[in-house]
Structure formats: structure tokens, C-alpha cells
Amino acid sequence: MATLTNSTALRRKARRERLRTLGFLSPWLVGFSVFFGYPLIATVYFSFMHYNQIEAPTFVGLRNWRYVLEQMPLFGPALWNTLWLVVVMVALRVVFGLGIGLLVTRIKSGVGFFRTAFYLPYLAPPVAATVAFVFLLNPGTGPVNDILGKVGIDAPNWFNDPAWAKPSLVLLSLWGIGDLMVIFMAALLDVPRDQYEAAELDGAGAFHKFRYVTWPSITPIVMFAVVTGVVQTMQYYTQALVAGKLASGVSIGPGTVIQPGYPDHSTLTVPQLVYSLGFQNFNTGAACVLSLVLFAIAMAVTTLLMRRRAGLLSAED
């Protein structure tokens, strides 16, 4: 008898705990299903439909997929630009961020000033930063080419030259390196001091100390920076769009339909193409196909992150 009431009490307690957990998780459970699960399924559905957002959708099988992957003239450039940015921007950001992080840990005087100076640009709203850089690098009126000209350097046309437009975007993103600097700085300060001393006793120089002491200790953070950087750059949108629009000099407001990617599609990224297909050309099916391509690449990277963990889930308890 006693054991029976005991077990019902236990069961009741377990039920209460389950309800409690569900209660606390409910905002996310609703959000996840409504704002993630539903649209993801709907995107797959629309990718097989012809839908112009006015007439009812009609099933067209794989036609959207074939169109995007085989015929769409802008798919190649957009994918190339996105991958170019993913490789070059992420690599340079990590190297530069690590360099600035190392520099900050070695500064003896004025640390506060330097840290703030390196960090502030990260906070500048992307649109504002882009507008500022389009002005600064403007070949005609911008101060940068003015100064470069005075010291006798034949400056490029930056955002107005297809060969320089992407490097200009990279420059802009290196300016906003503050977040990586903080992360790397914290990781570098966490490297055990005594290991450096031990390495010094063994006669290790600066390079060997970095290679055998610093690097092994910060690899998880570098990995974290690379993976989050890749995912962020897959979404690269605002800066490329605003820079292209402003540099083209077309005097029109947002919402006006223009071909993105000025000059010569050199700044056209996959997310921009999604927007342009879905919200300017009303080719919902093709836009959804492109979304799913983006999703597949992002998912592959995330899975890699999960496997390597990169410190994300290491502190389970």
C-alpha cells in the first residue's frame, strides 16, 4: 500500500516537472514551430510551385530547380561572389582579428584607448558604415583617394570597379573587426603563463612560443570564429546592397527596382538574389529554391560546427 501511493506520488511529481519544463520552454516551442518550422516547410512547398503572389500557386515539379541551377544567368555570379566573400573575408577577418588581439595583449600604455578605438567601428550600424565607406573611397570626392593621390599612389576606383568592389567590402568588414578582437583577446589572456615560461626555458623564440603554446590553446576559438564567420558571410546582404546602390549613383529611394550587384554583378550575393527574385520579380518558386540552396550550405557548416563543437556545447552542466 505504502509503495503504491509512493509510486503515484512519484509519477505525479514527474508529470508536474514535465509540465513545468514545457511551461518554461513554451515561448520558444511556439516560436520555433511558427517562425522556423512552418516557413521552412512552406519554402520547400513553394520551391515546387509556380507562384507570382497574385494568382494561386500551381505545381510545376522541378522546373524552378532546373531554372535556378541550369539557366538563371545571375545564379553563377551570385554564388561565386558569396563563396569568394566567404573564403577571403573570413580568412582575412580571422587573421586580422587575431593580429589585433595579439597586439592589444602586448600594448603596455594606453590599453584603454587602443581597445576602444579598435572596438568602436564594430558598433557602427552596417548601413551607416557602408554609406561612410562609399563616401570615403569615392574616387571623385572621397578623402582616401585624395590623400593617396598626394603621396603619389594611383588609387583604384574601389566600389566603382568590378575588380575592386569586393576587396572594398572586405576592407569595410575588417574595419568592424571589434567583436573578433574581444574574443581573441580573452582567449589569448587565458593561455597559461607558466607554459610560456617553460617554453622560454627550453629556448623557444617568439614564433615557437606562438606555434606550440598559444596556437593549441586558442584553436577552439579560431574554429569558432571561422564557423560563425562563414555562417555570417553566407548571409552577407546589407553592406553589399547599399554599397552597390550608392556607388552606382542612381538617385532613387529604396523599393525601386534596380539590378543589384553594381558594378557588373561584382557585389551580387545569394541573399540579394533571393530578395530580388522574391520581392522584385515575384518569382516565388525560384526565390525559394535559392533559399534552400543557402539553407543547405548553412546547414552543412552548422553540422560541422556541432561535430567539432567549437566550444559551443562543451559546458553541458
Add this chain to the structure above:
Amino acid sequence: MTATTALSAPSAPVRPAAGRSPAPAARRRAVLRWIAVHAVAVAAALFFVLPFVFVFLTSVMSDDQAMSGTLWPTEWHWSNYAEVFTTPGFLDWWRNSLMYAGLGTLCTVCSSVPVAYALAKFRFRGRRTAMMLVISTMMLPPQVIVIPMYLVWAQQLHLSGSLWPLIIPMAFGDAYSIFLLRQFLLTIPREYLESAKVDGCGEIGTLLRIVVPMAKPGIAAVALFQFFYCWNDYFGPQIYAAQNPGAWTLSYGLESFKSAHSVNWNLTMAATLLVMAPVIIVFFFAQKAFVEGVTLTGVKG
């Protein structure tokens, strides 16, 4: 140490190395290294600071001068800032940005704290999976799901042309905030929570009276990040607010501001600084919480 001393410092220690009788080799190496490090730091600082300086200088130039490519303003036109404010729509953009960022932050914090708490402290089956799903959504480009979401908001709920389609979802948890808060809550010892329960505190009481006060720095960091996210967001307002200029935010409006003033780089730079200003002011007041938050996402796993 102040900015001026930091910037002028590198020239000072040259004297002992050059003037006096030769110092021990180690000392000289240390001095040389000091000079090298600070010279690089000053060069790097110029790269980060000069854009702000040029933008500011241009913002107070006359129309003609801003076009001419000169660096230093001959006359200081502070009235450019007043002119930006009188541009039609600019004040509306401020109001909309504040509403989006303010309500968005409030909704995010209120909905994400309980979720993060459950993920950090409750033991239940599937919480590892739940955590993985949270991180997956964090990694998902917003463009992947935007088309069906837009269709729902525009065609079923008739809310496009406003910022509500951006604010309302934030009342249902935000993956990034949940992740960051969970990392923070993991550091709260279980004993605190258990003793609260022994003292007769319910689960909600424990959350409000023990967890929230202890997690204040984490909550502050999440609130700041979300505020900045909303303030800086361009994609969201472009999708939902584009067709109604009355709902534009500063970040979105700034680009049209430039288009409307196609030749006035001075006004555009003034507007650009006005869009940056709140973020930078908030940062100076809440530096610690902000830097802690960034560190927490990357380092403390």
C-alpha cells in the same frame, strides 16, 4: 591613461636607448619591442579612427566643399545637423527605430529568460536536442524563411507596411539570446536554486527572485545586443516597411536619405553620424556588459 598620452607616448622612450651609456642588451630589446608594438598600435588605431574623423569633418562642411574632396572644413556649418532633422521623415524614422529596438528588446528578454533557464537548469529528456535546435536557428540565414513569412504577414494578417512582423516574433524567444543567456545561467550554482526551493520558493519565484538578479549582467548583455540588432537591422524593415515610408527606420531611411540628397555628402555624413550616435553613446554607458557578452559567446563554452 588618456588618449593623448597614449598616442604621443611612443616617442618618449627613445631617449634612454639612444642617449645614455649602452643599457644592458635585454633592456634595450625591451625598449625596442615597446616602440615597435606601440608604433603598430598607432598605425592600426589610425585605420580604425580616421574614418570617423573624416566623416565628422565632412559633416560640418559647406555643400560645395564636401564635393571638392578637401579634408579640413574652411567654415564649420553646424547647421547641417539641424537641416538633417528638418528633412521630412527623419523624425519619424527615429520614432520607428526606437519603437522597434525598444519593444523588440523588451519582448526578447521576457521570452528568452525562462527558456534559457529551463535549458540551463532543468533536467529533462531531449534538452541536448533542444539546444542543438536553438543553435541551428541561430545559424540560419534570415533569407531562408523570409518568403513564406512575408506572405503570411502580408496576405493573411495584413500587417506589412509596419514593424509588427518584426517585433511580434521576438515575443517567442530569440535563439541567439537564449544561447547567450543559457551560457550565463550555467555559471549559477545549483545550490542557490535548491536552497530557494527549500525556503518555499516556487519555480517562478526562484526565477524572478534568485536567477534574474544573479543573471543581471547576462540579461544586460542580451538586451544591448538585441537593441543594437534592431537598431542596425536593414533587411527586416526593407521586407516589411518598404512600401510605407511612415514605418521606415533610421537604418533603412539613411540610404534613401542619401539618394534624395544625391550630391550633399555633408548632409549624408551628418545623418550617418546621427544614426551611429545612439549606439556609441549606449556603448560608453554599458561597455562592461557589452564586452562581457561578446566574450561569453566566443570563449566560455
